[in-house]
Amino acid sequence: MQLLEKNSTLSQTLKQRREKLAQLIETPAIFWSGIAPSRNFPANRYSFRANSHFLYFAGLPLENAAIRLEKGKLDLFMDDSSPDSALWHGELPKRDEIAAFMGADRAYPLSELPAYTAHAATIAVGDSKTYQQQCQLLNRIISPANAPQGIDLDLAKAVITLRLTHDRTALSELRQAASVSVKAHIAGMQATLKAKTEAEIRGAMEGVILSHNMQCAYNSIVTVHGEVLHNEHYGHDLHPNDLLLADVGAETENGWASDITRTWPVKGKFSSTQRDIYDLVLAAHDACIEKIRPGVEYQEIHLLACFIIAQGLIELGILKGDPTNLVEMDAHALFFPHGIGHLLGLDVHDMEDLGDLAGYERGRTRSDRFGLGYLRLNRPLHSGMLVTIEPGFYQVPAILNHRELRAKYEKVVNWSRLSEFADVRGIRIEDDVFVTEFGAEVLTASLPNKAQDIENLVSQPRD
Amino acid sequence: MQLLEKNSTLSQTLKQRREKLAQLIETPAIFWSGIAPSRNFPANRYSFRANSHFLYFAGLPLENAAIRLEKGKLDLFMDDSSPDSALWHGELPKRDEIAAFMGADRAYPLSELPAYTAHAATIAVGDSKTYQQQCQLLNRIISPANAPQGIDLDLAKAVITLRLTHDRTALSELRQAASVSVKAHIAGMQATLKAKTEAEIRGAMEGVILSHNMQCAYNSIVTVHGEVLHNEHYGHDLHPNDLLLADVGAETENGWASDITRTWPVKGKFSSTQRDIYDLVLAAHDACIEKIRPGVEYQEIHLLACFIIAQGLIELGILKGDPTNLVEMDAHALFFPHGIGHLLGLDVHDMEDLGDLAGYERGRTRSDRFGLGYLRLNRPLHSGMLVTIEPGFYQVPAILNHRELRAKYEKVVNWSRLSEFADVRGIRIEDDVFVTEFGAEVLTASLPNKAQDIENLVSQPRD
Numbered sequence: 056m057q058l059l060e061k062n063s064t065l066s067q068t069l070k071q072r073r074e075k076l077a078q079l080i081e082t083p084a085i086f087w088s089g090i091a092p093s094r095n096f097p098a099n100r101y102s103f104r105a106n107s108h109f110l111y112f113a114g115l116p117l118e119n120a121a122i123r124l125e126k127g128k129l130d131l132f133m134d135d136s137s138p139d140s141a142l143w144h145g146e147l148p149k150r151d152e153i154a155a156f157m158g159a160d161r162a163y164p165l166s167e168l169p170a171y172t173a174h175a176a177t178i179a180v181g182d183s184k185t186y187q188q189q190c191q192l193l194n195r196i197i198s199p200a201n202a203p204q205g206i207d208l209d210l211a212k213a214v215i216t217l218r219l220t221h222d223r224t225a226l227s228e229l230r231q232a233a234s235v236s237v238k239a240h241i242a243g244m245q246a247t248l249k250a251k252t253e254a255e256i257r258g259a260m261e262g263v264i265l266s267h268n269m270q271c272a273y274n275s276i277v278t279v280h281g282e283v284l285h286n287e288h289y290g291h292d293l294h295p296n297d298l299l300l301a302d303v304g305a306e307t308e309n310g311w312a313s314d315i316t317r318t319w320p321v322k323g324k325f326s327s328t329q330r331d332i333y334d335l336v337l338a339a340h341d342a343c344i345e346k347i348r349p350g351v352e353y354q355e356i357h358l359l360a361c362f363i364i365a366q367g368l369i370e371l372g373i374l375k376g377d378p379t380n381l382v383e384m385d386a387h388a389l390f391f392p393h394g395i396g397h398l399l400g401l402d403v404h405d406m407e408d409l410g411d412l413a414g415y416e417r418g419r420t421r422s423d424r425f426g427l428g429y430l431r432l433n434r435p436l437h438s439g440m441l442v443t444i445e446p447g448f449y450q451v452p453a454i455l456n457h458r459e460l461r462a463k464y465e466k467v468v469n470w471s472r473l474s475e476f477a478d479v480r481g482i483r484i485e486d487d488v489f490v491t492e493f494g495a496e497v498l499t500a501s502l503p504n505k506a507q508d509i510e511n512l513v514s515q516p517r518d
Numbered sequence: 519m520q521l522l523e524k525n526s527t528l529s530q531t532l533k534q535r536r537e538k539l540a541q542l543i544e545t546p547a548i549f550w551s552g553i554a555p556s557r558n559f560p561a562n563r564y565s566f567r568a569n570s571h572f573l574y575f576a577g578l579p580l581e582n583a584a585i586r587l588e589k590g591k592l593d594l595f596m597d598d599s600s601p602d603s604a605l606w607h608g609e610l611p612k613r614d615e616i617a618a619f620m621g622a623d624r625a626y627p628l629s630e631l632p633a634y635t636a637h638a639a640t641i642a643v644g645d646s647k648t649y650q651q652q653c654q655l656l657n658r659i660i661s662p663a664n665a666p667q668g669i670d671l672d673l674a675k676a677v678i679t680l681r682l683t684h685d686r687t688a689l690s691e692l693r694q695a696a697s698v699s700v701k702a703h704i705a706g707m708q709a710t711l712k713a714k715t716e717a718e719i720r721g722a723m724e725g726v727i728l729s730h731n732m733q734c735a736y737n738s739i740v741t742v743h744g745e746v747l748h749n750e751h752y753g754h755d756l757h758p759n760d761l762l763l764a765d766v767g768a769e770t771e772n773g774w775a776s777d778i779t780r781t782w783p784v785k786g787k788f789s790s791t792q793r794d795i796y797d798l799v800l801a802a803h804d805a806c807i808e809k810i811r812p813g814v815e816y817q818e819i820h821l822l823a824c825f826i827i828a829q830g831l832i833e834l835g836i837l838k839g840d841p842t843n844l845v846e847m848d849a850h851a852l853f854f855p856h857g858i859g860h861l862l863g864l865d866v867h868d869m870e871d872l873g874d875l876a877g878y879e880r881g882r883t884r885s886d887r888f889g890l891g892y893l894r895l896n897r898p899l900h901s902g903m904l905v906t907i908e909p910g911f912y913q914v915p916a917i918l919n920h921r922e923l924r925a926k927y928e929k930v931v932n933w934s935r936l937s938e939f940a941d942v943r944g945i946r947i948e949d950d951v952f953v954t955e956f957g958a959e960v961l962t963a964s965l966p967n968k969a970q971d972i973e974n975l976v977s978q979p980r981d
Contacts, residue, residue, distance in 0.1 A: 092555035093644040094567045095773075095864070096871040097664075099736050101564045102750075104557045141916035142855065145746035181556045183646040201560075254731035262725025268717035268752050273562050283608035287565075289731050290771075308753075310558075392605065401558070408559035453604035 065114045066158025068224040072112055072217060074127040079213035082206050083125035083175045085168075085193075086112055089185045090119050102270060106180045107401035107408070108214055110310040114157055119185075122159075123171055131159040132168045168192060176210035178203065181408070201410030215413045218406055220439025225400065226489070228311035229441060232269065233487055233498040235305040236313040239263040240502050243277070243301050244319055244512040253277050253299070254289040260303050269305040272312035272403045276302035281318060281481020282449040284393060295322040298329055300481050304403060312403045314443050315499050316485035323514035325506055332448050332479045333506050335367035339446040340484045340504070343395060347488055347495035349438045357395035357430050360446040361387040372472040385426030386467050389454055394430035396443035399487055404431060405441075425460075438492045445485030450476070528577045529621025531687035535575055535680060537590040542676035545669050546588035546638045548631075548656075549575060552648045553582050565733060569643045570864035570871070571677055573773040577620060582648075585622075586634055594622040595631045631655060639673035641666065644871070664873030678876045681863055683902030688863065689952070691774035692904060695732065696950055696961040698768040699776040702726040703965050706740070706764050707782055707975040716740050716762070717752040723766050732768040735775035735866045739765035744781060744944020745912040747856060758785040761792055763944050767866060775866045777906050778962050779948035786977035788969055795911050795942045796969050798830035802909040803947045803967070806858060810951055810958035812901045820858035820893050823909040824850040835935040848889030849930050852917055857893035859906035862950055867894060868904075888923075901955045908948030913939070 076084070088110075091103035105116040112129070113122050120133035131154045136147045154162035163171075172192045179186055179200040190197050198204045203211045221229065239260040246259035257277040264271055278286040279293060281300030293299065302316040318333065320326075325333055339360040346356055365381040368374040368390065374381055381387060398405035398414060406413035411421060416434040421427075432442060450473075454460055487498040503509060539547070551573075554566035568579040575592070576585050583596035594617045599610045617625035626634075635655045642649055642663045653660050661667045666674045684692065702723040709722035720740040727734055741749040742756060744763030756762065765779040781796065783789075788796055802823040809819055828844040831837040831853065837844055844850060861868035861877060869876030874884060879897040884890075895905060913936075917923055950961045966972060 092564065094564075095570050095644070096867065096869075097644070098870060099866060101555065101557075102737060107558050138916065142914055143746075143748040145743065145749060146915065181558070181560070252729075252731065255729040258725040258727070258729025261728050262721040264721070265724050265752075266715075266718040266721025268715065274565060280608065283606075285606040286608060289728075403562060404559065406559075407561060451605055452609065453601065 064224060066156065068222060069112060069114050069129065070127070070158055071222065073124045073129055075217055076112070076124060076213055077127040079216055080176070080209055081126075082210065083123060084210050085121055085123045085172065085175045085177050087177070087180050087185050087189055088113065088117050088120045089180045089182045092182055105310065107310060107406070108178050110401055111214070111218060114309060115153065116309060117153065119165070121165070121168055123175065129157065129159045130171065131157065131162045132165050133162075134165050176206035178207060178211055178214070178409070200408040201412075203409070203412075211409050211412055215406060215409065218400055219398070219413065220437055221400060221441055221489075225311060228307045228309060229313065229400070229487070229489075230498055232272070232305045232307050232311050232313035233315075234501070235264055235267045235269050236303065236315045237499055237502040238267075239303055239305065240301060240315055240317050241512060242517070243303070244317070244509065245515065245517040247293070247299060247319065247321055247513050248323060248516045250293060252289070252293060253279060253291050256299060256301065257289045257303075260301060264303075264305040267305065269307055272304045272306035272314065276300065276316075279321070279480070281483065282451045283481075284449065284451070293321045296326065296478055297321045298478075298480065298482060300483055302483065302485065310401045312399060312401065313487055313499065314399055314403050314485060315487065315502060316445055316483040317502065317504065317509065318482045318484065319509045319513050323510055325510065326478055328476045329479050329482075330506055331371055332476065333482055335364065335371070336446050336448050336482050336484050337504060337506070338367065339363040340444055340486070343444045343446065344486070344488055344495050344497060347436060347442075347444075347490055349436055349490060349492065351436050353395075353432045353434055353436055353442065354427070354430060356444070357427070358382060360395045361391065361426060364391050364446065364448065372469055373476065374467055375469055376467050381467060382426065384467070385424055386464055388426035389460065389464055389468065390448050390450070391446060392425075392429065392449065392451065392454060393447070394432070396445050396485070397431035399441045399443055407431070436490045438490055440490040441498070442488055442490065443485055444488050445483055447481065447483035448479065449481040450479065527687060529619065531685060532575060532577050532592065533590070533621055534685065536587045536592055538680055539575070539587060539676055540590040542679055543639070543672055544589075545673065546586060547673050548584055548586045548635065548638045548640050550640070550643050550648050550652055551576065551580050551583045552643045552645045555645055568773065570773060570869070571641050573864055574677070574681055577772060578616065579772060580616065582628070584628070584631055586638065592620065592622045593634065594620065594625045595628050595634075596625075597628050639669040641670060641674055641677070641872070663871040664875075666872070666875075674872050674875055678869060678872065681869055682861070682876065683900055684863060684904055684952075688774060691770045691772060692776065692863070692950070692952075693961055695735070695768045695770050695774050695776035696778075697964070698727055698730045698732050699766065699778045700962055700965040701730075702766055702768065703764060703778055703780050704975060705980075706766070707780070707972065708978065708980045710756070710762060710782065710784055710976050711786060711979045713756060715752070715756060716742060716754050719762060719764065720752045720766075723764060727766075727768040730768065732770055735767040735769035735777065739763065742784070742943070744946065745914045746944075747912070747914070756784045759789065759941055760784045761941075761943065761945060763946055765946065765948065773864045775862060775864065776950055776962065777862055777866050777948060778950065778965060779908055779946040780965065780967065780972065781945045781947065782972045782976050786973055788973065789941055791939045792942050792945075793969055794834055795939065796945055798827065798834070799909050799911050799945050799947050800967060800969070801830065802826040803907055803949070806907045806909065807949070807951055807958050807960060810899060810905075810907075810953055812899055812953060812955065814899050816858075816895045816897055816899060816905065817890070817893060819907070820890070821845060823858045824854065824889060827854050827909065827911065835932055836939065837930055838932055839930050844930060845889065847930070848887055849927055851889035852923065852927055852931065853911050853913070854909060855888075855892065855912065855914065855917060856910070857895070859908050859948070860894035862904045862906055870894070899953045901953055903953040904961070905951055905953070906948055907951050908946055910944065910946035911942065912944040913942065
């Protein structure tokens with residue numbers, strides 16, 4: 056079976072993970088992998104994605120399976136496929152083979168699971184069928200993953216402690232995802248001169264990801280309207296003076312994600328206004344990465360980006376005043392309304408199923424400040440963490456035309472100067488940054504981000 | 519809004535559809551579009567696919583919307599997006615604009631829907647959140663779509679009557695899906711000589727579909743193990759003597775599907791055994807299409823394919839006996855175990871959410887014969903229907919090594935002769951065939967299927 060051919064050290068890694076878990080929590084834990092949801096009819100299903108907590112401790116994307124962890128031991132619960140299913144799906148590896156590959160201590164059919172659920176903690180999965188099974192087998196109502204209670208909360212905290220930093224197996228997968236995402240972005244740039252629509256560039260990029268037998272870690276953003284932050288339409292034509300913003304990342308077969316954004320000029324050459332803003336966003340990006348090391352507060356990195364953007368916009372004549380004051384009054388958020396980044400791992404927003412439990416240090420909650428409220432990560436950095444750094448500049452009509460915001464910031468914006476930057480609707484530059492003992496390693500560093508290099512790539516289309 | 523730019527005749531088509539529905543059923547009908555399921559965490563969702571019955575009468579893939587049809591009138595229920603969401607998703611068209619575009623008679627926020635649900639029939643949607651809403655608002659337990667009851671059954675039958683044949687708007691969309699799928703297959707063939715893995719060919723093919731701003735109508739099958747009928751893994755390397763089977767089809771933005779299979783030699787040249795079987799499958803394919811016209815029973819077409827395959831296998835020395843007898847004893851099904859095809863429309867297996875209600879003429883049920891039980895369509899053909907024709911030949915270990923089957927067919931198979939065809943694991947040739955008044959029009963005819971043409975395409979890789 057293809058699943059079982061790779062990664063011979065998996066069982067050792069899994070053992071280490073569950074031994075670490077056992078040091079943090081004595082309660083037995085059960086994780087369910089879930090099932091693929093149907094699309095338009097039952098047999099036409101979305102591509103299966105196993106629950107990330109399951110993947111972390113099971114290592115393999117097994118559908119409709121459960122694992123039980125206790126004191127460092129691993130029990131696997133899954134059914135062998137029926138003889139009938141071999142006709143349609145081929146001969147799949149047997150439970151016992153999979154269990155051996157994973158290094159499981161015992162393996163049972165799913166029907167045995169009810170006998171092993173007593174006093175077990177869990178984390179609610181996303182699909183409702185499996186969730187109902189969780190509640191039924193544990194004989195209690197399980198709170199949603201973003202608000203776990205009691206032993207489930209203890210388990211979630213323990214899992215977060217582990218998943219916040221990445222071991223070598225994880226890092227190896229994350230590097231593979233980053234490497235394929237880099238190729239996808241280069242293909243996107245090189246497809247642009249010949250392309251007429253956003254969709255063509257998306258096709259070129261996702262085609263590369265699929266070609267490496269990976270999937271997209273999230274719905275791609277590939278748009279000339281980068282100011283629409285979560286734009287998932289690809290229907291626009293490309294015009295020569297447009298910037299194209301592409302936020303596209305691959306996910307390995309075992310679920311490890313990458314997350315990259317680049318912004319490039321459709322005709323291969325930035326206008327002077329586009330270049331000015333691009334260089335400013337890049338300066339913020341570089342300064343943030345420069346600042347990354349263990350012990351630094353991620354929010355400080357966010358605020359550094361805000362400061363640099365405010366300062367740069369003053370220099371460009373778009374903002375007026377003192378950068379520190381402007382950041383304190385959230386004026387930067389008129390143009391940079393989101394956070395500087397987030398955790399990255401098995402999820403593109405890692406562990407966001409748990410709400411802010413992973414992203415926010417214990418005792419901290421989201422700010423209600425316009426310029427801080429969208430920050431997804433607020434913790435001191437530790438060696439082994441993987442975060443994104445993704446400053447941006449956007450002219451979002453819903454913000455710039457917002458009556459109250461417009462009134463509040465009327466005097467600190469030079470609106471007529473701003474209008475000269477109309478060809479800069481949205482720019483973001485995003486890389487995946489691994490926190491090392493001494494600083495930062497950019498996993499996506501092989502993808503150029505300097506304006507000149509980007510222009511060169513776009514201007515050299517592939518045949 | 520992109521959604522609203524195309525297809526100016528949509529409102530007229532929708533009016534005709536609901537007037538036809540009103541002629542068949544007096545009960546008011548409500549269709550829900552559904553919501554996209556989450557992938558690994560709530561904000562990371564699968565790409566939204568609206569319920570097909572909703573799409574048929576609403577024409578647009580609106581998420582979390584409902585329509586109410588009564589006496590030819592259309593009411594739209596959906597919420598305008600919140601001002602906050604404009605930041606993330608841009609300015610979306612308003613309910614009233616959408617309603618005007620669709621030609622709806624009235625438009626309401628979703629909160630008004632409960633006032634309009636009395637005595638309404640519906641069809642259960644796939645996602646459980648929306649399904650719960652359906653039950654709650656109609657104040658009754660709605661049977662699953664594959665077993666509708668009472669007024670819901672009446673509604674399902676009426677909808678089937680409409681959707682069984684395609685109007686001009688539908689046909690235009692189906693042609694677009696077919697045309698893009700043809701391009702995807704050509705790209706796949708032309709990518710093969712340079713490719714090392716199944717995944718690379720899948721990437722080339724799906725890249726084309728995405729480039730046309732379409733999605734895949736179903737999970738692609740792109741495999742050198744064509745004998746695994748629903749193989750959704752892409753991890754095999756390509757070897758020069760392999761055949762590659764690609765079953766890949768596009769779906770338009772509004773949900774209309776195509777479904778094409780081609781099988782080609784990895785090195786651009788069939789071996790003589792591969793060529794023999796390929797030509798036989800193609801002969802069955804051509805004969806079936808030749809036979810298509812209104813009034814013909816689809817099962818007869820299936821049995822024609824069985825006969826031709828049996829006859830051809832006799833000529834090749836693989837089967838022994840009389841072809842009619844062999845088909846009657848289901849010997850063909852050793853190598854052609856599935857049906858000759860299915861309905862195609864908004865779903866790749868059109869209306870399969872309704873079980874066999876659409877596929878099987880009233881009063882008919884699935885056969886328990888090995889050689890007929892997998893037939894998804896058993897109706898007389900009518901002008902305006904779209905069906906697939908997809909004969910195949912497979913050496914499925916689960917069948918050929920099945921003890922009882924092996925015993926039953928021991929004497930009609932020349933097993934040693936069969937072993938000479940070991941390099942033919944799976945071949946399928948599938949086209950989309952529209953039933954016209956006078957015969958058949960192959961919507962996918964621009965994609966070559968003759969062995970020589972296929973070899974030429976594979977041997978001329980794109981730069």
